[in-house]
Amino acid sequence: MASVEHVREVAAVGGRLPDEMLRATEPYVVRGLAADWPLVQAGRAGAAAADAYLRRFYRDAPVNAMLGPPDIRGRFFYNETITGFNFQNVRARLDQVLDELAAHRERPDPGAIYVGSTSIDAALPGLRAENDVDLGARDPLASIWIGNRTVVATHYDLPDNLAVVAAGARRFTLFPPDQLKNLYVGPLDFNPAGQAISLVDVREPDFDRFPRYAEALAHARVAEMEPGDALFVPSMWWHHVEALAPFNVLVNYWWRQSPDYMDTPTNALMLALLSLRELPPAQRRAWQEIFRHYIFEPDAATLAHLPEDARYALAPLTDDGARVLRGQLLRRINR
Numbered sequence: 001m002a003s004v005e006h007v008r009e010v011a012a013v014g015g016r017l018p019d020e021m022l023r024a025t026e027p028y029v030v031r032g033l034a035a036d037w038p039l040v041q042a043g044r045a046g047a048a049a050a051d052a053y054l055r056r057f058y059r060d061a062p063v064n065a066m067l068g069p070p071d072i073r074g075r076f077f078y079n080e081t082i083t084g085f086n087f088q089n090v091r092a093r094l095d096q097v098l099d100e101l102a103a104h105r106e107r108p109d110p111g112a113i114y115v116g117s118t119s120i121d122a123a124l125p126g127l128r129a130e131n132d133v134d135l136g137a138r139d140p141l142a143s144i145w146i147g148n149r150t151v152v153a154t155h156y157d158l159p160d161n162l163a164v165v166a167a168g169a170r171r172f173t174l175f176p177p178d179q180l181k182n183l184y185v186g187p188l189d190f191n192p193a194g195q196a197i198s199l200v201d202v203r204e205p206d207f208d209r210f211p212r213y214a215e216a217l218a219h220a221r222v223a224e225m226e227p228g229d230a231l232f233v234p235s236m237w238w239h240h241v242e243a244l245a246p247f248n249v250l251v252n253y254w255w256r257q258s259p260d261y262m263d264t265p266t267n268a269l270m271l272a273l274l275s276l277r278e279l280p281p282a283q284r285r286a287w288q289e290i291f292r293h294y295i296f297e298p299d300a301a302t303l304a305h306l307p308e309d310a311r312y313a314l315a316p317l318t319d320d321g322a323r324v325l326r327g328q329l330l331r332r333i334n335r
Contacts, residue, residue, distance in 0.1 A: 007174065007223040007231065016134050017232075022160065023257065025234050027174050027221060034164045035228035037131040039249065043167025043227040047105060047247035050167040051098050054146070054249070057124040063094045066150075068112035074243070075151040075201065076112065076192050085192055087112065094123055094146075101148055105246045114147035116193065120251065133162060133230070133253060140253035147248055154183060154198035154240040158264060159254035161233040165225040168248030172223040172231055173202050175216055175238040182216035183238060188270070202240045261322040271333075 010021070010028045017030070034040050042053040066076055068087035076087050097115055104110035120127050120142045128142060141159075154175065163172070175183060183198040191197055200210045207214055223231050233239050235257070243250075256262075276287055293302065294314065303314055313325055 004173070004217060004220045004222045007172070007221045016136075017162075019136060021232070022135065022138070022162075024232060027223070027234060027237060028232050029223050029225065030230045030232075032228045033230040034131070034133065034166070034251075037164075037166065037228070039127070039131045039166045039251075040228045043165075043249060047102075047167070047245075050247065050249055051102060054124065054127075055095060055098065057127045058094050059125055060093065061123050062091050063097065063115050063118050063123055065090050065092050065097050066112070066114040066116060070109040070111050072112055073151070074112045074149045075153070075203075076114065077153060077197075078186065078192070078199075082186065082190075087192075094118075097146070101146070101247060104148060110148055110246075112148065112150050114145070114150045116145050116147070116152075117143045118145070120144050131166070131251065133164065135162070135253060135255070138253075138255045140255040142251065142253050145248075145250040145252070147243055148246055150243045150248075151203070152241040153192070154200065154202060154238050155193075155195040156236050156238045157195065157233070157254065158235055158266070159256045160235050161252055161254055162230055163233060163250055163252040164230045165227055166249040166251050167227055168243060168245030169227075170225045170248065170250060171242040171244060172225070172233070173240040173242075174221045174223070174233065176219055177236045177238070179216045179219050179238065182212040184210045184213065188266075188273075198238070198240070203242070259317075259319070259322075261319045262317065263322075263326070 007027050007029050010030060012030050012033055013021075017033075021028075039050065039053055042049040066087050066089055068074070068076060072086045076085070078084070079086055094115065097113065101113050104113060124144065127144075132142075140162075154173070156177070163170075184200055185196050186199050188196050200206070200213050200216075205213050205217075225231060276284060279287070303311055306314070308315070313321075313328075315321065317325075
């Protein structure tokens with residue numbers, strides 16, 4: 001990993017990230033963006049201080065935790081045949097999970113313990129009042145991730161993502177969206193946490209099995225982060241996340257640059273698998289042209305021949321229009 005390019009570092013403007021930075025299409029790191037958070041200051045003081053600070057806000061809400069044996073070395077992944085997983089999901093109290101993390105902290109071969117993507121407001125009400133990033137008019141989903149030395153396999157997210165290290169340390173390895181072909185992605189609809197993941201272990205890549213991964217590495221960027229540092233991960237950038245300390249806390253914010261009524265493109269991909277992939281080659285090419293014309297490369301001439309009130313599904317999408325279109329699609333699928 002020594003030869004991999006590092007994510008560029010930028011400075012906040014007056015302690016904030018202006019809109020143009022929050023619409024970026026390239027990743028960047030802001031050192032110390034959250035340096036004044038009490039949680040960050042506790043994290044810098046050590047695991048016990050960060051643990052105690054989190055417990056101040058806990059109000060009995062259960063959380064989802066991922067538990068794995070020591071031999072997985074923190075990497076939540078598939079079993080050897082990709083028919084199951086190498087960990088178990090449990091529902092537990094957060095204070096019980098923190099107790100387990102504390103008990104494992106000094107062990108030379110601890111099991112993997114991870115509370116991932118948990119709503120801060122639901123699990124730790126009041127925490128954001130003292131620890132938050134000003135994202136302007138955006139109303140992000142704010143989540144917290146708590147665990148020991150864990151590894152999240154390379155995946156992408158549809159929303160833009162601002163990830164803030166609050167305790168411990170993390171290493172992010174990022175790949176541009178165009179590296180999909182070199183990442184050897186597993187099943188779309190059967191994966192550890194809801195998103196398709198790369199089968200390559202970034203820490204120990206098997207180039208005999210995954211030779212094209214060498215090309216992905218040539219385009220990779222790495223961010224080494226400590227408490228208070230923030231990383232902006234643009235939508236659709238692949239990222240691999242390693243937690244490097246015995247106790248780690250990450251806060252992240254997700255938001256989309258599209259209206260709430262828009263559906264997730266993953267649904268369109270799955271529907272395309274159902275309706276397009278097995279067509280004869282000539283028909284697939286014809287549909288490729290239709291998608292290019294209406295979806296990927298429309299211009300002023302695409303609809304100029306149609307009156308604005310006669311464009312129906314081709315008209316600019318609105319909340320009402322999305323509801324009508326979704327209803328039509330459901331009726332077609334369920335015919």
